[in-house]
Amino acid sequence: MSDNDSPRQWQVTCVCGWRTMGAKSEVVANVTAHGKEAHQQNLTEDQVMSQATPLD
Numbered sequence: 157m158s159d160n161d162s163p164r165q166w167q168v169t170c171v172c173g174w175r176t177m178g179a180k181s182e183v184v185a186n187v188t189a190h191g192k193e194a195h196q197q198n199l200t201e202d203q204v205m206s207q208a209t210p211l212d
């Protein structure tokens with residue numbers, strides 16, 4: 157996969173109201189950690205990005 161680090165920023169708002177934003181890799185890491193700690197869920201990158209909103 158040639159998924160370059162795009163300059164695009166992403167935002168994810170969890171069902172609990174928790175929110176994070178940043179580069180894709182940061183958002184995936186943050187949401188994955190949040191899912192484990194707050195919800196005992198193991199989220200895949202695809203699941204995280206399906207909830208992500210691109211920021212301009």
Ligand SMILES: [Zn+2]
Binds near residue numbers: 170171173174194
């Ligand atoms: Zn949450």
